[in-house]
Amino acid sequence: MNRGAVRHAFVEAWSICRSSPGRTLLAVALIAISLYIPGLLLLLCQNLARLAARAEAVPAAEVTLAAGADARALALEIARDGAVRRVRIVSPEAARERFERNFPDLRAPLAQLPDVPFPTTLEVELAPGARSAGVLASLAGRPGVDSVSADAEFEQRLKDFVSLSRRASLFLGGLLAGAAVVSIASAVRLAMDQHREEIEIMRLMGATEATIRAPFWLQGSLEGAVGGIAALGVLLATYGVVTMAMHRSPHPILSIFWVHFFPLRDWLLFPLLGLAAGFLGAAASVGRRPQG
Amino acid sequence: MIHVFHVSKEFGRYRHALSDITFDIERGDFVFLTGPSGAGKTTLLRLLFRDELPTEGQIVVNGRNIGVLPHSKLPYFRRSIGIVFQDFKLIPRKTVFENVAFVQNILGTPVAVQKRRAYQVLKQVGLHYQMNAHPSELSGGEQQRVAIARALVNEPVLLLADEPTGNLDPALSEEIMRLFAEIQIRGTTVVIATHDLDLIQRMGKRVLTLERGRLRERGSPPAALVPAREAPFLPSA
Numbered sequence: 001m002n003r004g005a006v007r008h009a010f011v012e013a014w015s016i017c018r019s020s021p022g023r024t025l026l027a028v029a030l031i032a033i034s035l036y037i038p039g040l041l042l043l044l045c046q047n048l049a050r051l052a053a054r055a056e057a058v059p060a061a062e063v064t065l066a067a068g069a070d071a072r073a074l075a076l077e078i079a080r081d082g083a084v085r086r087v088r089i090v091s092p093e094a095a096r097e098r099f100e101r102n103f104p105d106l107r108a109p110l111a112q113l114p115d116v117p118f119p120t121t122l123e124v125e126l127a128p129g130a131r132s133a134g135v136l137a138s139l140a141g142r143p144g145v146d147s148v149s150a151d152a153e154f155e156q157r158l159k160d161f162v163s164l165s166r167r168a169s170l171f172l173g174g175l176l177a178g179a180a181v182v183s184i185a186s187a188v189r190l191a192m193d194q195h196r197e198e199i200e201i202m203r204l205m206g207a208t209e210a211t212i213r214a215p216f217w218l219q220g221s222l223e224g225a226v227g228g229i230a231a232l233g234v235l236l237a238t239y240g241v242v243t244m245a246m247h248r249s250p251h252p253i254l255s256i257f258w259v260h261f262f263p264l265r266d267w268l269l270f271p272l273l274g275l276a277a278g279f280l281g282a283a284a285s286v287g288r289r290p291q292g
Numbered sequence: 293m294i295h296v297f298h299v300s301k302e303f304g305r306y307r308h309a310l311s312d313i314t315f316d317i318e319r320g321d322f323v324f325l326t327g328p329s330g331a332g333k334t335t336l337l338r339l340l341f342r343d344e345l346p347t348e349g350q351i352v353v354n355g356r357n358i359g360v361l362p363h364s365k366l367p368y369f370r371r372s373i374g375i376v377f378q379d380f381k382l383i384p385r386k387t388v389f390e391n392v393a394f395v396q397n398i399l400g401t402p403v404a405v406q407k408r409r410a411y412q413v414l415k416q417v418g419l420h421y422q423m424n425a426h427p428s429e430l431s432g433g434e435q436q437r438v439a440i441a442r443a444l445v446n447e448p449v450l451l452l453a454d455e456p457t458g459n460l461d462p463a464l465s466e467e468i469m470r471l472f473a474e475i476q477i478r479g480t481t482v483v484i485a486t487h488d489l490d491l492i493q494r495m496g497k498r499v500l501t502l503e504r505g506r507l508r509e510r511g512s513p514p515a516a517l518v519p520a521r522e523a524p525f526l527p528s529a
Binding site: 198 | 341343375381382385397400442
């Protein structure tokens with residue numbers, strides 16, 4: 001295809017898009033929605049995965065001491081274990097302060113209690129690569145230890161949840177992308193029907209099939225790419241709004257993992273995916289047209 | 293230029309549009325294709341620019357057997373001929389210049405060359421001052437002249453016109469016929485389908501008459517039909 005034909009294809013594609021703004025906007029909106037929804041879910045999954053990875057990197061256990069146990073002596077004894085990196089004593093007062101900080105609404109009911117309801121605990125951070133199951137068993141068997149709880153189960157559940165959510169997002173994304181392809185195909189088919197007479201004239205004047213079809217391929221691709229950019233924009237706006245809301249009034253759970261947007265290199269994926277969906281839709285539609 | 297051998301065209305099983313048509317048209321000829329409505333004039337023209345394929349027979353246009361022309365070569369074949377339709381077939385959203393320069397545009401001809409060539413052919417049809425107008429701003433006669441300019445812009449060896457004066461009043465019809473005569477003088481073979489016998493008689497050109505899909509007459513119009521004035525629409529130059 002020569003430069004003139006390429007220029008003609010772009011000019012015609014733009015003209016087709018402009019000739020029916022409602023249809024063009026609808027196609028762009030459908031692509032944007034089909035990329036926005038899975039994009040948002042993937043953003044959540046990405047942050048959850050980061051949280052899970054962080055938790056996994058530093059395995060930890062919480063040791064609740066029996067009443068009257070010597071926290072300092074026990075902490076020193078546990079710290080001597082090679083599988084343990086650090087031990088921190090959390091006094092009942094410190095535990096209460098932490099609780100009040102995380103759940104300010106519960107401060108008043110807590111103040112009405114006669115005793116501090118938090119026992120002394122030891123936060124045991126394991127050395128990287130330590131076999132947590134063995135260390136936990138040894139901690140539970142020590143005198144003065146009431147119970148041992150580890151994050152391992154929670155971590156596993158979190159990882160499972162993230163994995164499931166990611167797969168669900170991709171599945172949903174696939175479904176929505178399929179719907180977007182169909183909607184683009186319909187928009188292109190509609191545009192071709194609207195320009196049927198022109199297409200016929202072009203054929204009679206000696207235009208090749210590629211010259212006739214190229215503007216419609218471009219139309220679908222352009223609408224897809226713009227839809228992808230719109231999805232990215234709305235996603236960024238959503239992220240910004242939620243982040244601002246978190247800063248104003250931190251949420252005990254969401255604030256923990258709502259920390260990162262997609263890396264810059266992934267931004268390009270949105271217009272590219274939109275473009276691919278648009279091109280597929282256009283190709284599906286234009287390819288089915290009779291030779292005239 | 294055109295060789296038609298025993299061509300028949302059927303639409304479905306029982307509708308015989310053309311039956312066993314054979315004729316030749318030499319390079320530079322001016323030929324009228326006439327006959328009553330439904331005689332097969334438009335079908336024959338559509339066969340000549342391969343908008344349809346014959347059911348039987350062979351058609352050779354400008355040395356090419358167009359019945360066996362691959363679909364991929366069809367656009368290039370059509371660029372070598374000019375086609376003018378009764379309903380003009382102009383693209384409404386394009387300007388006169390864009391309509392005329394369309395094929396040159398997709399061929400990648402520089403814009404300056406496109407403009408120069410479009411200006412030349414529009415001047416030839418007397419519409420060079422309307423380059424930026426849209427078809428809807430022009431009269432029927434002007435639109436037909438734009439369609440003729442578009443057909444001429446690639447310097448075709450053959451010009452086919454299907455009822456080019458069908459939507460025009462007698463004065464405009466004469467003007468359009470004068471244009472076709474000028475085009476023939478420049479060396480282009482011209483084939484015009486029309487049922488306007490008055491125009492045919494006054495032009496004094498070769499006539500092919502179709503009747504119910506069969507070729508009935510070949511050659512010049514009967515002497516009695518030729519007007520006393522010799523070819524009144526021929527240009528003075």
